[in-house]
Amino acid sequence: MAIHFSVNQQEVEVGPGEEEMPLLWFLREKLRLTGSKFGCGIGQCGACTVHINGTAVRSCLLPVGQLQGSQIRTIEGLAPTGQLHPVQQAWLDQDVPQCGYCQAGQIMAAVSLLERINQPTDQQISDNMTNICRCGTYTRIRKAIRQAAETHAEKPVTEA
Amino acid sequence: MQNPHRRHFLKISALSAGAMLVSVTLPLRTRSSSAQQPVSPQWCVYVSINRDNSVVMQSPIMEMGQFMRTAGPMILADEMDLDWSLIRFDLNMPTYLTRNRKGDLVYDHAQIGTGGSQTLKNNWTYLRTAGATIRRMMIEEAAERWDCSPERLTARLSQIIDTPTGRKFSYGDLAEKAARRQVDTNKLKLKQPAQFHIMGKNQPAIDARDIVTGAPLFGIDENYANALRVAIDRAPAMGAQIAGYDKKAALAVPGVRQVVEMPHESGPHWPDGETQLRAAGVAVLADSFWAAMRGKDALKTTWKDTHQYAGLNSKAHRETLKALARSDQPGKHLRDDGEVTRALQQADKVLEHCYERSFLAHACMEPLNCIADVRKDSATVVVGHQWPHAAALAVEEIAGIDALKVEVINKRMGGGFGRKGEADYLREAIWLSHKVGQPVQVIWTRENDMERDFFAPAAAVQIRAGVKQGRIHGWHMRHAQTAGEAESHNFPAHLVRDCRIESLAGNEPFPLGTWRGPRQMQQAFAIESMLDELAHAAAADPLAFRLALMEPAKAHPIDYWAADHLDSGRMARCYRSAAEMAGWGRKLEKGEGLGIAGHVTFGTYVAFVLQVHVDDNKQLSLQKAWGAIDCGFAVNPNHIRAQMEGGFIDGLNAALFNEAVIEDSRVQTRNFGQLRWMRMGETPLEIETEIIESDREPTGVGEPPVPPAPAALANAIFAASGLRLRRMPFSEHIRI
Ligand code: FES
Numbered sequence: 051m052a053i054h055f056s057v058n059q060q061e062v063e064v065g066p067g068e069e070e071m072p073l074l075w076f077l078r079e080k081l082r083l084t085g086s087k088f089g090c091g092i093g094q095c096g097a098c099t100v101h102i103n104g105t106a107v108r109s110c111l112l113p114v115g116q117l118q119g120s121q122i123r124t125i126e127g128l129a130p131t132g133q134l135h136p137v138q139q140a141w142l143d144q145d146v147p148q149c150g151y152c153q154a155g156q157i158m159a160a161v162s163l164l165e166r167i168n169q170p171t172d173q174q175i176s177d178n179m180t181n182i183c184r185c186g187t188y189t190r191i192r193k194a195i196r197q198a199a200e201t202h203a204e205k206p207v208t209e210a
Numbered sequence: 211m212q213n214p215h216r217r218h219f220l221k222i223s224a225l226s227a228g229a230m231l232v233s234v235t236l237p238l239r240t241r242s243s244s245a246q247q248p249v250s251p252q253w254c255v256y257v258s259i260n261r262d263n264s265v266v267m268q269s270p271i272m273e274m275g276q277f278m279r280t281a282g283p284m285i286l287a288d289e290m291d292l293d294w295s296l297i298r299f300d301l302n303m304p305t306y307l308t309r310n311r312k313g314d315l316v317y318d319h320a321q322i323g324t325g326g327s328q329t330l331k332n333n334w335t336y337l338r339t340a341g342a343t344i345r346r347m348m349i350e351e352a353a354e355r356w357d358c359s360p361e362r363l364t365a366r367l368s369q370i371i372d373t374p375t376g377r378k379f380s381y382g383d384l385a386e387k388a389a390r391r392q393v394d395t396n397k398l399k400l401k402q403p404a405q406f407h408i409m410g411k412n413q414p415a416i417d418a419r420d421i422v423t424g425a426p427l428f429g430i431d432e433n434y435a436n437a438l439r440v441a442i443d444r445a446p447a448m449g450a451q452i453a454g455y456d457k458k459a460a461l462a463v464p465g466v467r468q469v470v471e472m473p474h475e476s477g478p479h480w481p482d483g484e485t486q487l488r489a490a491g492v493a494v495l496a497d498s499f500w501a502a503m504r505g506k507d508a509l510k511t512t513w514k515d516t517h518q519y520a521g522l523n524s525k526a527h528r529e530t531l532k533a534l535a536r537s538d539q540p541g542k543h544l545r546d547d548g549e550v551t552r553a554l555q556q557a558d559k560v561l562e563h564c565y566e567r568s569f570l571a572h573a574c575m576e577p578l579n580c581i582a583d584v585r586k587d588s589a590t591v592v593v594g595h596q597w598p599h600a601a602a603l604a605v606e607e608i609a610g611i612d613a614l615k616v617e618v619i620n621k622r623m624g625g626g627f628g629r630k631g632e633a634d635y636l637r638e639a640i641w642l643s644h645k646v647g648q649p650v651q652v653i654w655t656r657e658n659d660m661e662r663d664f665f666a667p668a669a670a671v672q673i674r675a676g677v678k679q680g681r682i683h684g685w686h687m688r689h690a691q692t693a694g695e696a697e698s699h700n701f702p703a704h705l706v707r708d709c710r711i712e713s714l715a716g717n718e719p720f721p722l723g724t725w726r727g728p729r730q731m732q733q734a735f736a737i738e739s740m741l742d743e744l745a746h747a748a749a750a751d752p753l754a755f756r757l758a759l760m761e762p763a764k765a766h767p768i769d770y771w772a773a774d775h776l777d778s779g780r781m782a783r784c785y786r787s788a789a790e791m792a793g794w795g796r797k798l799e800k801g802e803g804l805g806i807a808g809h810v811t812f813g814t815y816v817a818f819v820l821q822v823h824v825d826d827n828k829q830l831s832l833q834k835a836w837g838a839i840d841c842g843f844a845v846n847p848n849h850i851r852a853q854m855e856g857g858f859i860d861g862l863n864a865a866l867f868n869e870a871v872i873e874d875s876r877v878q879t880r881n882f883g884q885l886r887w888m889r890m891g892e893t894p895l896e897i898e899t900e901i902i903e904s905d906r907e908p909t910g911v912g913e914p915p916v917p918p919a920p921a922a923l924a925n926a927i928f929a930a931s932g933l934r935l936r937r938m939p940f941s942e943h944i945r946i
Pocket residue numbers: 087088089090091092093094095096097098099108109110111
């Protein structure tokens with residue numbers, strides 16, 4: 051049976067012989083969603099982070115054959131109406147990105163963190179934000195997460 | 211789409227009127243020379259003004275995370291007196307190339323290339339003059355229409371205003387005719403810093419929104435028509451040759467189209483002299499990169515080692531350098547002030563220590579990649595490269611196509627750090643496209659990237675220094691590194707009467723390249739660690755000891771390409787500011803310590819204080835850092851702060867983790883699994899920056915925050931625990 055799953059709420063089907071293709075390359079090359087980045091290919095850097103059923107996952111090692119029925123969200127699906135997600139807005143307000151290459155992965159990791167723990171402590175931020183930023187934007191990422199957490203506090207998240 | 215009849219771009223008018231609107235002589239720096247050559251500032255290539263007064267601007271400078279793509283337009287727009295909010299940025303970045311009188315390929319207009327923390331400096335006068343020229347054109351056009359003197363008119367926020375009467379023209383009204391004007395360069399007036407309305411204020415990066423929404427900004431994201439995706443199986447040992455591979459198996463992978471052998475290439479290179487420029491490899495060309503990677507795995511390539519680079523071993527090399535630095539083999543004397551031997555004999559106390567650093571990897575977050583489309587007599591290269599003219603030169607050399615017929619399209623670089631100034635990844639894509647007669651996109655895996663790096667050299671710096679009555683008395687520094695020379699001008703030279711600096715080279719053919727203030731970092735690590743050790747030996751406070759050393763405040767002339775003086779007063783100011791912010795001298799908890807270090811890099815002064823905690827089990831945590839920077843006029847303060855944060859973290863990462871390990875000519879640190887890299891949990895919670903106010907011409911900020919980091923960390927660890935670390939990476943000696 052063909053594998054079906056959704057990406058940013060669009061149904062997609064895995065073609066024959068494609069089951070072993072990692073999700074990252076399926077997104078980048080089949081769907082041309084290039085926001086998720088290739089950084090290491092071994093699950094270390096987090097540049098390829100996407101959400102699978104709401105949880106942040108590194109997509110570079112995950113074969114699409116295992117995704118039957120899953121809901122995938124990528125950076126491109128974070129602001130479907132054009133209105134930025136509060137985490138993206140916080141990233142802009144703190145002017146986080148330097149080269150920018152890791153930032154889609156960082157944002158996806160942060161969104162997932164805040165969906166699970168809406169007021170994370172500094173320790174929880176450190177424990178959950180394990181993506182590499184080669185440019186060293188970590189202190190700003192932390193500030194942006196704190197800012198987004200405050201926005202959350204004012205406006206409880208209703209979306210699951 | 212707008213109605214084309216309404217789109218009267220200044221660009222078009224200007225070009226139809228002849229491009230030479232004004233001609234001024236501006237300094238032009240190419241990679242190989244700093245010769246003064248005349249260029250024509252055809253500013254209009256970057257700026258188009260629409261009738262409705264909106265502006266479309268292309269950034270004149272490349273971006274690799276150092277914010278130049280934003281700084282360039284700020285300079286131009288400020289002198290033009292543009293309303294920043296009316297500008298739309300066109301992120302397409304072609305490379306404008308021309309030939310100078312000698313026939314060398316040079317950048318036309320702005321110096322788009324970036325590196326050496328010189329980018330801002332190289333473009334400062336050019337972009338300001340270009341902006342002021344456009345402003346003057348607007349003023350003169352308005353004056354003619356109103357039949358009044360241009361001197362009574364002012365430009366403000368994309369308008370020319372006649373203050374006495376209150377009448378106004380928008381730039382959109384004036385642009386088309388203004389563009390045809392000839393401006394007398396003597397009438398150009400650059401603004402005073404107090405008149406800047408865009409510079410000196412925090413402007414967000416012009417493409418920040420595209421970044422946070424995942425727009426395809428990088429070369430690796432590009433979907434070039436008909437390009438085959440390429441993965442290359444590269445020789446794991448330097449110099450190795452292909453022994454055999456299973457071509458059939460690779461071609462059997464669905465999507466794989468071709469398999470091509472790529473020859474090994476050696477040649478002259480900076481700073482290592484002669485090294486491997488490109489590994490031998492087998493290229494797999496496919497419909498997708500995923501298929502190409504699977505094809506590469508199917509090759510099962512076998513290799514035969516050659517003798518050219520046999521037996522290279524980084525750990526052994528480090529020992530060689532250390533032995534060299536500690537030996538009495540004379541080095542090249544870069545400086546020999548006073549009588550260093552006698553001074554050390556007279557000192558109350560003499561300390562002698564060696565400070566060591568490993569090879570540093572670049573690990574740009576975006577793996578190297580390049581698209582090349584070499585046609586019969588023209589070519590297109592799409593790439594993020596620090597010096598894009600190198601792509602045009604490579605096409606000329608490899609395919610015999612005139613470099614001026616090469617279109618080089620620049621993409622935002624996912625990190626550069628000197629690695630993206632190398633030509634290897636351009637050359638292989640160009641070579642392949644030329645060979646197969648089709649566009650190709652070569653993407654490196656992380657393993658390719660780390661194995662085939664051009665590392666920052668390893669180094670060992672031995673310092674013998676004395677103190678007498680609380681002051682430095684004699685300073686003898688022997689600086690050994692894989693290749694290249696030390697600098698001769700750094701403090702405490704000029705401040706210590708008897709000072710000798712020697713340079714030695716290990717001379718083994720490790721592949722080396724530029725990094726982010728690498729030489730400055732190893733110098734600062736050695737010098738600032740030794741200053742600390744001397745202060746303790748003299749029972750002095752490390753800050754007070756440094757401030758006393760900097761007295762009297764004086765600008766010492768130096769003979770150096772990036773600055774003409776070294777000012778002890780500016781350095782002292784940075785030490786003091788960082789220390790004040792940190793609350794230097796306050797009472798700390800048990801296990802906490804503050805460390806201070808500073809350095810002058812390419813004319814920019816930086817000092818940092820770092821607070822760490824070390825527990826009884828030698829478990830280290832980095833708590834907070836405070837930095838002060840004097841980089842002349844602060845064009846975009848928030849981005850200077852960002853560089854202070856990121857650069858300092860890069861330096862901390864070098865101090866703690868970054869060690870490229872090479873055994874038997876094979877790189878062992880092949881991915882982030884073997885090469886640990888700093889993450890959020892290891893980073894200080896906060897880094898605060900003070901920018902010293904200044905009206906001096908701006909100097910670079912990309913590299914200067916890096917060099918002080920290792921010494922600030924070593925000094926803080928010592929203050930917290932009494933443990934003195936003199937060998938990077940520190941994570942071998944302390945837990946983190
Ligand atoms: S690319 Fe997936 S974790 Fe690095």
